[in-house]
Amino acid sequence: DDVRQELLASQVIQQFSQVFKEANLPLWLKENEVLVVSSTSGFIECIQDAISVDSIKKGFPGKTLADIFKVAFADRLFEAKRNFIESCAAYALVTWFLQVKDRHNGNLMMDSSGHVVHIDFGFMLSNSPGGNMAFERSPFKLTREFLDVMDGECSDQYEYFRTLVIRGFLEARRHMERIALPIKMLLSGSRLACFREGAECVLEGLADRFFVRLSEEACIEKIVDLIDTSANNWRTIQYDNYQRIVHGIH
Incomplete structure (x- = not known):
């Protein structure tokens, strides 16, 4: 994987995190550091006190x-569930806006406080597993187990x-240009896989996902649709089944 894409994801996540903090929204994201040495090498900060959901379920x-x-x-238990919800809501927004794919349980970590942490951003914006076959069409991952x-x-x-997703979405929408800045800075002449559809396509798609042309009331209706579509989504179920059968990821 190109470590520069991990750096880009880290920079955008930091923007989201700062926007949420400034608005006093209890949306939790793990900000980790990425140091790029070359296109094929670098250092990614470890997620401490955390284990993959796959490993947890196997245990x-x-x-x-x-x-x-x-x-x-x-x-x-109540505190851990709150941490789980606040991190799930935050990463749901990141997943939607950045179109992060390959969200199997090996790429989802859980820390010792109950927070979910997403890792591996090799597929986002305009590239996805299977040569862009669009297996993962759900806006974000919200399985029956998560709901339970x-x-x-x-x-x-x-x-x-649901309230956190709506409030976080609206706040991110107000700061779209700020959140998109790291992407715009890297777009020109970049050969990152996430830009394979071209600058215009990437930026138009990002703006469309912020529902910039809609009123706030209409935007909220769209956000609710995203949540309802994601809840126990059939395609998410099948993608997890595929990962379990083919790769042994639970």
Whole structure:
């Protein structure tokens, strides 16, 4: 993978994180450092006190994430679920705006406080696995197991998640130019895989995902549609099944 693409993702995530912090929104993103040495080498900061969701599930065979949360966070379950929700909502927005793909459970980490952390940004913006076959069409990953950690779709926890996604989206929309700046700075003459569709296509697609032409009321309706479409999405289920059968990722 081109480490410069990891650097770009890190820079954009830092922009999102700062926007959320300045607005006092409890949306959590892991800001990690990336040092590029060349197009094929560099250093990526390790995610400390974290393990992949794949490894967690293999360590508790037959158990769901909700079951594992009850065991791992028995004395601080509410806090851990809040951390899970606030990080899931934040990364849902990053995944949507940057069109991050290959979101199997080997590329999702969980830390010792219950936060979800996404890693590996080799597929985003205008490239995806399988030669852009668009296997992952869900706006973001929101599986049944994730929903169950939030106590299901009828719970206050899930309503909190939805509220965070909506508020975070609207705040990011107000700062679209700032968030897009690292992308624009690298676009000219870049051969990064995520720019393979060309500068105009990448920037137009990004602007479209911010729903810049819609009123705030119409934008909120679109955000709700994104959430509803993502919840237990059939294509996400099938992509995870494929990863489990072919690559042994649980």
